[in-house]
Amino acid sequence: MDNKNWGIIATWRMAFDGITEGATMLQDNKSATDAVLTAVTRVEDYPYYKSVGYGGLPNEKGVVELDAAFMDGTTMALGAIASVKDVANPILVAEKLSRERFNSFMVGEGAEQWAFEQGFEKKEMLTERAQQHYIKRCRETLYRGLSPYTGHDTVGIAALDLDGNISVGTSTSGLFMKRPGRVGDSPVSGSGYYADSDIGAATATGLGEDLMKGCISYEIVRRMGEGMTPQQAADSTVNDLEKKLIARYGRAGDLSVVCINKDGDFGAATNIDSFSFSVETSKHPATIYVCERKGSETHYSPATQEWLDAYQARITAPIE
Template identity: 40%
Template structure:
């Protein structure tokens, strides 16, 4: 950040000393970007995801550092968590609905605005991969329920029981009271959203979840909804969300954040405004969590949440870091 501020503050003085041809000859899109008198560091490639899913960003970085495409990076990063039975918020081992069925939601979006999603899909371990097939192999954006599951089988995906013994026993214990009060940062820590910029400067994103624990059968939150749980605009940036999806849907949260960046806000400022919009409609309410992350075309990142405890992980040439998020509520 110190280097970035120094370069920004010194650009005006440098403008009178450096000729336009010299500036043009020094331009290197993989390292720096010179734009209308301002010198700004561009970070690429870079991956960012919700929560401390270090294996996801590590996998995405494997793709990105070797010149791979951002779409492959976000898909493979999300797949790592979908396959982890110890992660009870996505994929195999996800917590079931109140009927005991694990239903999965996911979406994916590429640099051109192409997107695909699956909603309330059962028996398939990697919904983000099916979502990509929806995007690439059908004229549709979303497939739901049994239709999504049937399509997955047609594409060669295998049927798998997603309910692990641990999640089953926890569900049986919950049934003793059937009290629906998701635990902040645990049971509504329900999503991995992952964004990436590749060496070419192209942005993609993905989002995958098993949804709220013990939800009504058929409930779908924000995660597979383009514009709510995820939005990508390759000219501007991208955003994704985690937490109580109903509130994110009501503000079309990820689209809002990208549009705020279009208006000139930094990713951090845009995430903060996104949370504030939600809280303005929930005055006095303190019983839920939402976290946003965002990235702009320069590779600058931001994150903000309602409750303390949310973090987001980044991976670039600057390092692999878990970043505690500032929160709207302080305790």
């Protein structure tokens, strides 16, 4: 499956440093799998990202529970973990599980025990900053009547290498203040992610409870396989799911996706105006895009320096 193109795309601005490192690897003929793992771990390790890995926000009991998944679009192998504690890099555990014939999706204590037996790093994932966010939210919920639920920004990264292989990975600490044991779309194949090297890959972020209702990532890949461009597949899938949710359920939560096809073309779609994504391909320079929805189409433009400065100030701002 020799291929002259390569590419890597990710949900959110937070993945930009990771995808640029992954892009360098792809240019050097490294595998899509290695690029995805490198990019995701960069996000997991950065303590100021509140929704992934170290520094991720905890559940309603003040405990950080993590979900992650990996899929190889050439072999169709996939691995996932959910509701795990004290695992430094969940994406690495998920990728290792993808090489298991059985027991490739593990949860809770069983997943933790297996990970540590395999030599993966054990680490307290609740940072002081995340704990401060938790205390603040508890106070707001108690005294101001605010909903405890906020924040669900999964990092999802898909890559295409020069051999034509496509891989995808996700990692998240899930919904802030979730009930212990809650699992969203991120580790669920077809919802949080999907990859098929004959077609492409997609990954999602938003409200997992709603993203799972449409198997959104699989559906995007399926539509690309039927001839849609990545952008057409992303826009139409998000729009169709949102309409169905509103018609049948009365409302739709945040739905955002990115995708890439076997030719290195990419797309992104969302039903919110605050979604950003990061991308670099053999045909496109490394760029952070900010999305705006106009009717049934998602439009995006490069992030301005003002936007980037505001973003950095926001994620590092003192907690009051």
